[in-house]
Amino acid sequence: MSELSNTQALLQTNLPFPKRQGKVRDVYDLGDRLLMISTDRISAFDWVMPNGIPDKGRILTQLSLFWFNILGIDHHVLTDELPPEVAALDPNQTLVGRSIITKKAKVVPFECVIRGYLEGSGWRDYQNTGSVCGIPLPANLQQCAALPEPLFTPATKAETGHDENVSFEVMRQSLGNDVATELKERSLDVYRRGNAFAKERGILVADTKLEWGWFENRLILIDEVLTPDSSRFWPANQWKPGGPQASFDKQFLREFLDRSSWDKNSPPPELPSDIVEQTRMRYLEALEQITGKSLVIPNNPRG
Ligand SMILES: Nc1ncnc2c1ncn2[C@@H]1O[C@H](COP(=O)(O)OP(=O)(O)OP(=O)(O)O)[C@@H](O)[C@H]1O
């Protein structure tokens, strides 16, 4: 068992707080706040892989914290310091760098997806209908082409299974015009500013998913922001529409799984060590390129 899973087991037995386990994060409800621990789990095609990517949770946490800071937007992070009762259960600091204390928000039941380029479900939709989530587009766009302007294409947050793309109209009917419009405009603003920043550092944010929540009667940005788990990151200098792109995100893992014999309908196979290591390198590169800093690992267990 890894040091992290030892610590997770310790918390599970000793912390008197309800825990909710997402695909990637362990979330403890501390009453008026949340403890969000980003583990090293990685998911693809809606399945969590049996083995994780070492330090991935730290990479995602450090990148999200960077964005929350520089975007200057109302967000959920209170601190990245562990409460004493949690730190006491973590003498080797395996939780440090991967844990945040957040405001406890009421999650908006839509994922706010913004697309600047045509790939993934947007590309499939376009090939079938000539539009993306009901938004008509010019003819003859290539795979991974830049869109005339970024599109807001919300999806429902499914409790189980696939999130489903919906039209803005569906979101408006569910949340009301004012809230839906605010979410759309603020999400587009985060994408535009994030993409402009990343582009100067050599990364295109092809698309991204944001989550928002209500806190004290206003909407704040929650969850993670502009990470390789929630976005497609492409090296800007290699971008070439007309096919798939090299990437700093999960695409490398997805392509490995596509080539493998796994049917995507049963528990996935253990990931080979070279796939783990190369995925890790890509995540680290994204962090380093965007923030200009390398990952700090307390008590570096990897030597
Ligand atoms: N500030 C916050 N307040 C309340 N909930 C939050 C906050 N930030 C994130 N969350 C929720 O915590 C969970 C984070 O866990 P994770 O990202 O691993 O879950 P997931 O697998 O993406 O989603 P889920 O398991 O909910 O389908 C998400 O459900 C997210 O909506």
Ligand SMILES: [Mg+2]
């Ligand atoms: Mg998530």
